[in-house]
Amino acid sequence: MGVIVADITVSIDGFVTGPGPDLEHGLGRGGEALHRWAFAADDEVDAAVLTESTAVTGAVVMGRRTFDFVDGPNGWSETEGYAPGKPFRPPVFVVTHSVPQSRRLTTQFTFVTDGLDAAISAASAAAGEKSVAVMGGADVVRQAVQQRLVGRLRLHIAPVLLGSGTRLFDGGPPQELHQERVRASAHATHVTYRVAASNGG
């Protein structure tokens, strides 16, 4: 079984979106500064982090609000999305209370209505030996880390203070992680933490 990685970009002050995220502005106002590392395409470290992450990913997990944005007018397409332009586009498991009645994107997505744990299990089965990427939103990543449903937390820390928006971490029990790898680029600090399993493994 591959490793399960929560992977998300965060501001210095802990936000994964700016204020006012909606279907057309998934990152809120000013939130695009978060993802400069992924789009600037002028830094070898950023390119390696991006390529290595997507190359090992066999399935993706996301929350319903993230899907609604991905399915929205500024969402995924042939050129935007997870591993755009790559021959393999991993299946995506969406944690949701109810399956959407209609949607723009009709392939690649499976809706899981019995919780995050079930979605990660389904993704894990689909991924086989490859990794599962839990890509957001904040609620899904936070729960996955706090419930130790992931083995790794990879944060891409962008050099920006957003001031407000959607906080990644907001409460919860104290939890020690193990800092496993740090890579700095011109646009971000990429840190991988190991999350101990609930059985101590």
Add this chain to the structure above:
Amino acid sequence: MGVIVADITVSIDGFVTGPGPDLEHGLGRGGEALHRWAFAADDEVDAAVLTESTAVTGAVVMGRRTFDFVDGPNGWSETEGYAPGKPFRPPVFVVTHSVPQSRRLTTQFTFVTDGLDAAISAASAAAGEKSVAVMGGADVVRQAVQQRLVGRLRLHIAPVLLGSGTRLFDGGPPQELHQERVRASAHATHVTYRVAASNGG
């Protein structure tokens, strides 16, 4: 004039203390996990970060609550404090509304009652060619960065989620910083950001 650096240790979720900080527990409950990098003394990078920081510091700025802890029963001594055991112990400028009536530590501290800007100016004058370290608490560091009274923000990001406590950043206007240097140790990720002056410099 030396550079003015806000320098503070923070959890992954953005806290500089755990819950319930008080005069006897300046870091709150569980907050000591933050400073493992500074005390473990088993990592060359941590040692270099610590030595280089203190070696260039000519004066320190802190807030009143930080002083009250530093002056308290578990506070500074011959062996604990800023640059303990070093021949030069930098003067400390405390931002406060009122000068304390009595205190345990009688040397090294100057109380500044006309604001953070004035405290940083006084520290800067005292430091000469050396750096000024703005070391906390959260309010003082946050204001110093937001008001661009510092040229650098150095964060020591400890691999722990505290869940609650004193947040370093909590609101304020959006602000882009420039990621200048990243150093990883076994216990923390040390990131230095450049803060643009308010005149754009």
